[in-house]
Amino acid sequence: MSCYNFSIPNLGAAKIQSPVLLSKIDGDLVANYVQDDDLIIYNVNARPGEAISYKRENLIEKAGPREMIYFDPSKVHAGIVTCGGLCPGLNDVIRAIVMTLWYHYGVRRISGIRFGYKGFLPEYQYSTINLTPDVVTDIHRLGGTVLGSTRGGGDRVAEIVDSIERMNLSIVFTIGGDGTQKGALRIAEEIERRGIKTSVVGIPKTIDNDLSFIQKSFGFETAVSMAVEAVSGAHVEAHDSINGIGIVKLMGRESGFIAAYTALGTNDVNYVLIPEVPFEFEGENGLLNQLKKRLAARNHAVIVVAEGAGQELFSDSNLVDASGNKKFGDIGLFLKDKISAYFK
Incomplete structure (x- = not known):
């Protein structure tokens, strides 16, 4: 174990x-x-x-x-920051933090740090938002994040901690994914090194549900429900065409949870391609041959593919985004081109 x-x-x-x-x-x-x-x-x-x-x-x-x-609520100054890509539920999390701090603990100083870790850096001159129950009461009805979000900046640890010291923050809530939490860990380590009495609380944000130790991450259910609608549309297009093939590429990074749960949420999917299970194109059991059999029998097919599936089919690339995440090859276009060439 x-x-x-x-x-x-x-x-x-x-x-x-x-x-x-x-x-x-x-x-x-x-x-x-x-x-x-x-x-x-x-x-x-x-x-x-x-x-x-x-x-x-x-x-x-x-x-x-x-x-x-540990903290005296009357003296607490809390900060909340959202980083990385947008995700359904971000405003719900912000609202829950503010309401809990305000009404349950009596904290009256809560600052929203705008546009991710860059909001801590003086050069960007982003003002903070004073978060109160009146400010956040209806934000759960809005998409995105009222604080704004950007990628990157989390590697400038010393400058971020300098800002935390200047703001006299007691607690910093970092809402974000892998890159955000790596940055939060570095920030916490620098805070500890300086002997500052500030708590860093990481709140994991992953629409892909690719997080151990929990059953479901916020935003995942919304992603699946939206994906089911997309698959339904692709099925109609494929079904009403001659030998139509619908390809729906879904997010997920290196995990296939959204793709798999979408397939479970609708009976329109015929093939599910996920990173966890390698697949073949050629040969008797290859995707192309199976598609050929499917079209001969039913005249249409729907493929759901996770964005991280089939990456071994691309040449290695060292390109990364601002958060340090590897940029994937476009498996959706790859499938389209290969399938089109095969049935041409």
Whole structure:
């Protein structure tokens, strides 16, 4: 069994009574505080007769309000930043943070950092947004992020921490994907090196659902529901043509969750190509030959392909985007050209 270290460092002993009033008595029909020794087993698989002992660092801390907290809410200045690509649910997350800090903990200074990590850098001169319940009350009805977002900037760690010091931020919430959280880790390490009492809280954002230790990331369901509509349209086009083939390329990076769940969400998909399962073009079991058989039998076909599928079919490229993510070859156009040439 793989062992992961789930330890979460803290800034010091929690000595302040939380303003969130909960119970410490089990069974009194009032929600209880979460204790620091309330832990969750990551791997729930078991075999009869198997004895397993767990180390503290290999167990996941349970989320929820503690009885004692570290920061004095009346003195807290919290910052929220959204980075990377847009994702459904970003404004919901911003709103939830603000409402929880304001109404549950009594925090009155909450700043929105505009346009990702670049909002920390003086050269861009982006002003912050004072976030209050009145400001965020309806933002969950809007797409995108009210704070704006950009890629890059997370490697300028010293300058970002300089800004955090100047703003006297107690807590920084970083909402973003892989590049954002790598930047957040570097920022946290620099904060620790300087001995600053600031907490960095990473909130993972991945529409692709490619994150271990959780069942579903925010934005994933919306992506699948929109993809199902696209597939439905592609099926109509393919079905109503002579030997029509519909190709729908979906996002997902190196994971095929959106593609696979889209196929499960509709009965119109005939072939699903995902990064986790290599596929062949040529030969008896190759995609082209299977398409030929499908068209002979049903006169149409629909292919759903994840953007990261079939990347081994392209020449290696070292190109990356501003967040450091590898740029993929366009598997959608690749399939279109290969299939068109085969049936020409």
